[in-house]
Amino acid sequence: MRKNEVVTSSHSARPEAPAIRLIATDLDGTLLRDDKSLSERTVAALAAAERAGIEVFFVTGRPARWMDVVSDHVHGHGMAICANGAAVVDLHADGEFLMVRPLERPAALAVVEALRAAAPGTSFAVELTTGIHYEPHYPPFFLDPGASIATAEKLLFEEAPGAAAPVIKLLAQHPELDPDAFLATAREAAGHLASFTRSSPTALLEISGLGVSKASTLELCCAERGITAAEVAAFGDMPNDIEMLSWAGRSYAMGNAHPDVIAAATGRTTENNEDGVAVVVEQLIAEAQAVRNA
Structure with a gap:
């Protein structure tokens, strides 16, 4: 994919690219619509990704207590990276802290x-x-x-x-x-x-x-699972997503993203109100299926 190409339709699987094993997505301005809701298409895409064996991580600046917007759509792992990487919580256990990286x-x-x-x-x-x-x-x-x-x-x-x-x-x-x-x-x-x-x-x-970010905590969580950066697709819209988008093998700036975010990402999708994450996730699922059927 060309640098910052806007993704608007499915593309064929690329055998030279590692299969995506984990999707890391920001929430506000990215996965969520401006009214803080998740569209039916997005909910379906997240569920389909999990069925296809692709883990989904919510990676947000929100504190754990503000995760109710997605708590009904957490599937197998139940984990979320909150507070820009300062906390990892289990959404299946009412936001129990699994990791805290504090500011002293x-x-x-x-x-x-x-x-x-x-x-x-x-x-x-x-x-x-x-x-x-x-x-x-x-x-x-x-x-x-x-x-x-x-x-x-x-x-x-x-x-x-x-x-x-x-x-x-x-x-x-x-x-x-x-x-x-x-x-x-x-x-x-x-x-x-x-x-x-x-x-x-x-x-x-x-x-x-110092050193705490969405990217550094996501990297720790991926290492625990044996997942490399090349096997991660990340989505974001604001400066707090830049390190994560730069780290992930594939990264997508939303159509409504900050200019610095667009510059950091390897690809671009449509706006959050136009289900930009779902557009790409559907393509990633199709790509994984094509690889399995090859």
Whole structure:
């Protein structure tokens, strides 16, 4: 397939390419439609992939407690990579944590200090394995009415190392800056302390432990299964998907994707509202069947 070719119809199996054994897909703006629903076509494509022996991983920036949008469509493995790689959860067991790759609190505090200096007006939220908490000026999370409100320094305080719930993500929001400019500023100021990315159309950054990303955690999960990058097809639409799309042997930017995502992917599909993931998954299934019948 040519670089960034838009996939609109089935293609014949390519014997030189390894068979796809795992599909890794982002959720918002990718698998989900803008109303956060899954189309019947997408549901059918995911089920067909599992029947064809292709595992499906949901790989998202969402926390585990926001996975109800796909929980009814999890098949054999039941696993999801959440919080941009900071957590692996079992959706068959009510989001039980199977792996946590935390942002250590001293590093998080250093990031807060650096961003307060580099981008005055930044407000923060702290995502723990137990829920989210945020500063007074941070846009409220209406889905989390139990959140506490305090300064980031107080939210990140713990009596002794390991005494409090792990931090899986720090969020930083700026009311005025351009989103990409905010990301560049943050990486310059504190990129040596943590991993920075974004998935929102607003100036909202998602901050994980250094080296933690969708890609690095997906690679760990694949290694446990003996699956190589060449055997993975990945889908995404925003900068937090770039490392994953660059790592996977085959990767598809959505028709609605950020320009940097389009540049990172090896292929392109239609928009999320046009079942772009299902379009490609159907082709992958047809390819696998053609190889078996050859």
